[in-house]
Amino acid sequence: MTSTISPYRRHLLAAAALISGLSHALGAQRAPAPGTGAMRRTIAPVPGVEQRIDIVTPLAPELAAYGAYPIGVRTITVTDRERRDVLRMIAGDSSARYDRPLRLEVWYPAAGASPARLGEYRVVMRDPSVTVSLYGQARRDAAARDGEAPYPLLIISHGYPGNRYLLSHLGENLASKGYVVVSIDHTESTYDNAQAFASTLYNRPLDQLFVLHAIAELGAPASGSFLAGRVDANQTGIIGYSMGGYGVVNTIGGGFRTAAATLPGAPPRALLLERSADNATYQRSGGDARIKAAVAIGPWGMQLGVWDAAGLAGIRTPTLFVAGSADDVSGYENGTRALFRGAVNADRYLLTFLGAGHNAAAPIPAPAESYAYSATLKSFPFTHYADPMWDTRRMNNILAHFVTAHFDARLKGDSSKLAYLQLVTNGKDGVYAMDRDGTPLPAHSYWKGFKRGTAAGLVLERERAANRQPPPR
Template sequence: MIKLRTLIATCILLAPCWVSAQDNRIDQIRPDAPELAAYGQHRVGITSLNLLNPRQVDILNSKPGGETVYYDRPLTVEIWYPATLKPQQAPGGKYQTYLRDGKTEISLSGQAVRDAAPDKQHGPYPLLIVSHGYPGNRYLLSHLTENLASKGYVVVAIDHTDSNYHDLKAFSSTLLNRSLDQLFVLNQMAALNKADASARFNGLINADNTGLIGYSMGGYGVVNTIGGGLTAASVDGAFVPNRALAVRQAGNAAYLASQDKRIKAAVAFAPWGWNAGLWDATGLSAIRTPVFFVAGSVDDISGYAPGVRNIYENSVNARRYLLTFENANHNAGAPIPAPKEAWLPVPSLKKIPAETYIDAVWDNNRMNNIAQHFVTAFLARYLKNDNSMDAYLDLTENARDGKWSVDENAQPKPDHTYWKGFPARTAAGLKLEKKLPVAESR
């Protein structure tokens, strides 16, 4: 760590340097990116909404053994959507947000245009709901949200109250509210599609065809929302007082009633909870929704084996995939590239903020491009019923075992088994597994 800080300090002093030359762009596609990482055919618009979920349990002000306190829970969401630009409008815009310390304001650059007119000609579009980690914010996966909107989705990323960089509070709020926030936002987007006062989103959103995407605690929320009920031990434990988590417990009548058939697919980056005893085989067996898991093989926060791999293995009644970044840690594929400000020391943090985004082995942009590629294929397959995407998902399990074999016209020969969409020599360090539901695998 001392050498890293010395290198960063030297780089800052000796401009120009790569850390000072960054423009905090979230739309970078490397020349060696896999095929489906590229932006799609649509221009992208973006807008913010402030929502209020009435009469929610205020777990932070409900004392153990005491009376339950309720409040109206505020949520800010960001919406990316296919847009139609005016002749004088050029793609591009800025996102204003916060660094990991919750105080340093930063600006991100992307392709979306603030409040651009929605492209209703090609709608309605499938809905995607995105949840960040603890802590995080609605822009933490903006490299993915913007990219997917360009491919014909309405993408809604949530600022989960009490779990953002700028309003971080006790962990119990995150545990209780992740799934509840996701379901509330789904209902709000369905209502917006039918009765948007501004008329911008009327008829634009197909909430009956919804996908969920979550990272870390967002992934925890995704697993719980699609049917992975919490264990009795975690409900009775010290995580959340007054057994408030029972509302999300496996077998609980209220929890079973909350299962939403509008959710047709899910993506979980490094979902947390297995090593903390929140999941077991019984609870996970209730998942029926197709899931694409993403993990780093040395994840020391959510764990890998044991950890994310156990969630994948035990979701036995779901069609599921597990993409593994060999030797990557918890940040595999999910966070945006580290903003330039993140390389500077922050007095309130014990570590350089860049560590929130980066990986010791993998380049951020490369991981992001790979995630964009596979999430694009998975969502197109399960939300748009595009069977041609199976060719990008049914692969030689270990990328290193794939054979590159093409003719003089760059056409694959019969013995070509390299991962589809990846240029030669670029799939190293990756593994993609697939399992069918038990009923289909007999």
């Protein structure tokens, strides 16, 4: 049987240029800003295919349900001044710098009740000539809720290529539970502005840290922002998928191997040395103590030797790793699971979707328009979002459940949520034993919050830090 590799996988597999010296398909010229490039077109959606990002199915685990807060959403832009300009450096300007803009989607607890049917998002698709409509629960520009503010901050970082809406289902869900959630459009790494891979390799952790800094400033009581006094950046969690996960690993203390900085395809002038495990400055200040918990979904790089044991030993942030056991982009045994095993100084979990590939859990359900063949990509964009084995909504619900437990425990100090993470390792091995009233019997060992039979195909491994750190709160 012949298999088809999606354009998304082609992009990331082409990133093996970091090791093999293959040229990436994209050049060093900066593409037009979003909305100024190729003419957009609209493809009629497939009849009967839903485009909602907020569906929680009847088989979803308990903590996948939306929370009690109405949700607001706003789009803002922050700019990092004088960032190194990797694209111009590739072209020969060794000292080039530029002001790097980052567009952000911000979800937050909103004031007032939400209407029954809400918010449309106009989203650039994997085929960048197509925009689609997605629907969720957030109200555009709604007034922010005070009440229990300030709320912990969560930062979401997409894959390559991607955009700030790729994990929008998770952004909405977590905001409804009392978080301010900020999802980044990583410049030069989006569907409509993807550039040389070296830019993503260099900028990803820097973008994540800069956004934390920028949101902390906007959250200051006198900032004049709608976030003023409403976000607690001292209690921050970070979520990254694929290249976003690559950034997360480095952001929380996983210093790069020194050799990674000079491999073919790496950023020019050995820029990765700035955040290598052997760099004393990185060891002192490469991360940010305000980040108290992390989630890395299919993080890219370990399979190509970007990290080694010495670098991973620098991670001390409690981390939930998420992977498909058949991930052919980031790898599993030599990829995400190797990262999980190597982060020996952190409390950590590894959630595995057995048989799933690189799209496990993270992407939104495939938009209806993605079912149509794309002449631009010469494939079906559907494969960028979907998994061959697993239903996307089911995976999204499971991810929301575990991410909620992880962040509630670490950022809100809700120790009761740890019970959702302390489970029989293989879901199929749990014993479901309830009486007619739903009270667990002594023999019951099924995954907490999961309905009978729904933990099959899932594995959750747990390891404690070798060098125990004080609790975050």
